[in-house]
Amino acid sequence: MESVEEEVKEAKEKFIRVSLRDGHFFGSLTHSFPQLFFLPGRSSGLWRVCSLALLLVIFAFSPKLFAQANPQSGKPLEGAKVQEVATPLSHDLSGVWMQYRDGDVPGTPGMNGVNEHYRPPLTSWGQAQFDSAHALQGNKAIAGKEDNSALRCEPSGPPQVLILPNPWEIVQVPGRVLMFFEEQHIWREIWTDGRALPKDSDPSWLGYSVGHWEGDTFVVETVGFNDKEWVDLYGNPRTPTTHLTERYRRLNHDTLEQQIIIEDPRVYTKPWVSPPKLHKLEPGWELAEWFCVLDENKDYDQAVRKPAGVAPASGK
Amino acid sequence: MRHPLLFSIGVFAAALACSPILFSQSSQPKGTKEEPAAAAASPSQKKGLSHDLSGVWMQYDDGTAPGFARMNGVDDRTRPPLTPWGQEKFDAAKPLMGPRAVGGQEDSAALHCDPSGPPQLLILPNPCEIVQIPGRTFMFFEEYHIWRTVWTDGRPLPKDADPSWLGTSVGHWEGDTFVVETVGFNDKVWADLSGNPRSEQMHLTERYRRLNHDTLEQQIIIDDPKSYTKTWVSPPKLHKLEPKWEIAEWFCASSELQTYDKDVRKPSGGASTEPGK
Numbered sequence: 001m002e003s004v005e006e007e008v009k010e011a012k013e014k015f016i017r018v019s020l021r022d023g024h025f026f027g028s029l030t031h032s033f034p035q036l037f038f039l040p041g042r043s044s045g046l047w048r049v050c051s052l053a054l055l056l057v058i059f060a061f062s063p064k065l066f067a068q069a070n071p072q073s074g075k076p077l078e079g080a081k082v083q084e085v086a087t088p089l090s091h092d093l094s095g096v097w098m099q100y101r102d103g104d105v106p107g108t109p110g111m112n113g114v115n116e117h118y119r120p121p122l123t124s125w126g127q128a129q130f131d132s133a134h135a136l137q138g139n140k141a142i143a144g145k146e147d148n149s150a151l152r153c154e155p156s157g158p159p160q161v162l163i164l165p166n167p168w169e170i171v172q173v174p175g176r177v178l179m180f181f182e183e184q185h186i187w188r189e190i191w192t193d194g195r196a197l198p199k200d201s202d203p204s205w206l207g208y209s210v211g212h213w214e215g216d217t218f219v220v221e222t223v224g225f226n227d228k229e230w231v232d233l234y235g236n237p238r239t240p241t242t243h244l245t246e247r248y249r250r251l252n253h254d255t256l257e258q259q260i261i262i263e264d265p266r267v268y269t270k271p272w273v274s275p276p277k278l279h280k281l282e283p284g285w286e287l288a289e290w291f292c293v294l295d296e297n298k299d300y301d302q303a304v305r306k307p308a309g310v311a312p313a314s315g316k
Numbered sequence: 317m318r319h320p321l322l323f324s325i326g327v328f329a330a331a332l333a334c335s336p337i338l339f340s341q342s343s344q345p346k347g348t349k350e351e352p353a354a355a356a357a358s359p360s361q362k363k364g365l366s367h368d369l370s371g372v373w374m375q376y377d378d379g380t381a382p383g384f385a386r387m388n389g390v391d392d393r394t395r396p397p398l399t400p401w402g403q404e405k406f407d408a409a410k411p412l413m414g415p416r417a418v419g420g421q422e423d424s425a426a427l428h429c430d431p432s433g434p435p436q437l438l439i440l441p442n443p444c445e446i447v448q449i450p451g452r453t454f455m456f457f458e459e460y461h462i463w464r465t466v467w468t469d470g471r472p473l474p475k476d477a478d479p480s481w482l483g484t485s486v487g488h489w490e491g492d493t494f495v496v497e498t499v500g501f502n503d504k505v506w507a508d509l510s511g512n513p514r515s516e517q518m519h520l521t522e523r524y525r526r527l528n529h530d531t532l533e534q535q536i537i538i539d540d541p542k543s544y545t546k547t548w549v550s551p552p553k554l555h556k557l558e559p560k561w562e563i564a565e566w567f568c569a570s571s572e573l574q575t576y577d578k579d580v581r582k583p584s585g586g587a588s589t590e591p592g593k
Contacts, residue, residue: 155567291431
């Protein structure tokens with residue numbers, strides 16, 4: 001696991017470097033992001049204590065006020081205090097989220113939550129699986145030969161369902177975090193009641209998920225997948241030995257960071273650590289009903305998905 | 317696949333909040349003629365128990381409908397006469413099971429792994445979980461792994477909803493009864509498994525009442541003037557709380573369907589009526 005942590009750190013730093021260089025990563029965050037780290041500038045000690053206390057109260061009860069506060073100048077708080085005030089906000093992930101279209105993967109706007117640029121070398125078995133997959137889109141796609149399971153309206157599961165550019169909702173109830181995806185009307189549950197990952201679960205589309213908090217990060221671990229779909233849209237395999245980790249962190253009221261880490265020694269020679277991907281809160285949205293229906297699928301393919309080899313308009 | 321820990325928290329919370337034990341104790345008046353529990357309980361106690369529908373529910377196997385053991389939440393025997401349009405649809409339907417089934421000619425939407433929806437979804441003999449959060453009640457069905465939202469935030473039914481598999485649902489409480497109303501259905505799935513139609517005009521009402529801690533009463537009322545000459549009121553159907561169950565993953569996957577049909581559903585005409593697992 002040590003190597004995973006290093007990889008995460010490395011990928012994150014690299015991603016942020018690249019993103020800052022390209023100037024799009026924090027583009028939509030620049031107004032609110034600094035508020036996590038700065039408070040209005042007054043140097044008096046008493047004022048600082050009072051304002052901190054006041055802010056604690058505000059933070060505890062009003063995420064909106066928090067988000068609206070817009071200090072012109074400020075002074076960084078010590079890490080511990082930032083942690084303290086940020087906690088009530090960050091452990092609430094509920095709401096409808098939609099990924100930002102950062103278009104990092106050419107030809108696939110907004111679907112790089114599992115990022116091929118960071119894929120470690122495949123094992124020989126993994127390579128054989130990958131070579132035999134006929135993707136629906138991307139460089140490997142060959143029109144007329146696509147065999148993505150979505151074409152047969154088969155269910156989608158993590159991590160593929162996580163990277164599709166469609167709205168999804170998080171609902172937190174005691175002992176569970178529920179995720180709802182507009183894509184295929186899928187829902188999944190993540191157990192947060194302290195249970196362990198099953199040692200020997202039947203292979204399934206969604207796998208079996210448990211979650212826990214590490215500071216302000218909600219860590220979801222999933223095992224027990226079947227191998228009937230890929231981890232992405234390009235044919236990278238998912239198998240019953242896949243161990244998926246998702247890390248969620250609410251950077252501010254409107255922004256959720258999601259990072260996807262795939263471990264499967266049967267397929268990938270190292271953990272596949274994709275850079276974090278940002279999702280935007282959409283408070284006015286409700287998930288629509290979208291089922292994949294075989295009878296309707298052909299029309300949909302023709303009208304929306306377009307033949308393979310052409311970058312699709314990505315759903316809705 | 318069902319784990320004993322499922323509702324430990326929910327059930328425990330429910331036990332604390334509603335305390336059926338306290339409730340039943342309070343309903344035993346000392347030395348007086350026994351009154352119904354509900355009458356003896358204070359309004360808040362009554363509300364506490366009856367307004368919590370959360371848990372995994374499984375319908376009782378009452379087997380009162382011949383050939384459709386356990387699937388009589390929409391009961392053929394109380395069906396009003398069909399309209400000409402309804403009769404036409406009904407005659408054209410080739411159900412998967414029951415007396416009208418003809419081997420090799422079945423055309424149930426389930427055979428194509430099409431989604432199911434209310435009321436058919438409600439009558440299938442599979443576990444259903446209810447989760448209540450502010451403004452919404454969720455229903456999770458093991459069948460097809462379908463979830464459905466019932467809005468309880470006071471919004472009205474939509475006047476002009478796009479036809480959909482699940483429709484749009486709103487719910488409200490009438491005393492101790494949770495009333496769910498749904499409109500905006502498509503006509504691609506039947507109201508039941510016998511081929512009784514549902515049209516885009518269907519207005520579905522479901523009435524849920526928790527009779528006691530372990531028992532949920534469900535009544536399905538179909539108003540569909542395009543299909544039926546009168547309102548179709550089925551008798552209430554009882555569901556049992558299964559505190560230790562968890563909803564398993566069951567998707568209808570076309571690649572698995574043929575095997576499933578062969579192994580589990582059995583060819584039609586046999587009316588073996590065990591579409592379950």
